[in-house]
Amino acid sequence: MAKQTGRHEVPKRPRGLTRGDIAILACGVLGFLSFTFGGPLQDQHGAASPGTSTAGYSSGTSSIQLPLPLAVSGPAAPTASVPAAATPVASGPVLPQASAPQRIVYPKAAMDTAVHPLAPDSTAVESQTIVPPTTMDGYWLTPFGTPGNGSGNTTYIIGHSWEGRDAPFNHLSSAAAVGDTFAVVTETGTIPYRVDSVTTYVKDSLKDSPIWDMVPSRVVLISCYTEDPWGKNVVVSASPA
Secondary structure, eight states, X not given: OOOOOOOOOOOOOOOOOOHHHHHHHHHHHHXXXXXXXXXXSSOOOSOOOSSSOOTTOOOOSOOEEOOSSOOOSSOOOOOTTSOXXXXXXXXXXXXXXXXXXXXXXXXXXXXXXXXXXXXXXHHHHHHTEEOOOSSSSEEEETTSOOSSBTOOSOEEEEOOOEESSOOGGGHHHHTOOTTOEEXXXXXXXXXXXXXXXXXXXXXXXXXXXXXXXXXXXXXXEEEEOTTSTTTEEEEEEEEEO
8 A cells, every 4th residue: 555645735826917918918908999989080299188088099190280480369560551540440240358268169060169278389389280189179279369359360279080989070071161150158258150161271281371361350170181181181260250
C-alpha cells in the first residue's frame, strides 16, 4: 500500500487581466460608442465647453476660416467727405440694447440651442481657423458684432454639424431658406430675424468672402455643409425682422 503524505494540492489561482486584455477591451468599448452615437463632422481641438457632453465621439477634419485682421465691434469711422453729423441713420425695427446672444430659436430649422461666447485664441488668429468646442451648442465670436441697438458689426454664431446625430446645426444645410424667421435671445431681450440668404462656401474661400463685411445688426450662422462637411460651409445671413 502506498504511503500517504497528508498533503493537499493547492488549486491554481485564475490568471488576472494583462495589459493586452485591457487594451482589447477598451478598443471594443470605444468602437461600440463610435458606432452607436456617431461623431461631429468638424475637427475638435479644444476642450468641451458648457452644453451637451460629447466625450468619446470621433471627429472629422475641418474648421471655419477667419479673416485677418479680425474686425472689431463698433461703428465705422466717418470719412473726411461725409462728416459724422451728416451720416444718415438707417431705419428699421426698434431693438433692445446690444448685448450678448444667449440662445437661438429657429423653428423651421428645428433649432433651439444655447449660445456661448468664444474668443479666438492666438493659435486661431495665426492659422486663420477656429473650431468650436465639442458640443451641440452655438458659439458667438466675440471680436465681432453684438446683436441689438447700437450694433456696429455683424454677429457671428458658429456650431458643429454632427454625423449620426440629430444636431441643431445640421438643419441649416437641409431646412434653412430665404424668408424664414428665427429669434436670437440676448441679455436685454429677444430679437426676431428674417433670413436674407443661405449660401455654401468652399472652406478655403470663406475667409475672403463678403460674409465678413461689417454690417451692423446682421446675424450670420455658420456650420459645416452636411453634404460635403470637409469641403464646404453653410452660411445663413439674416437681418432684424
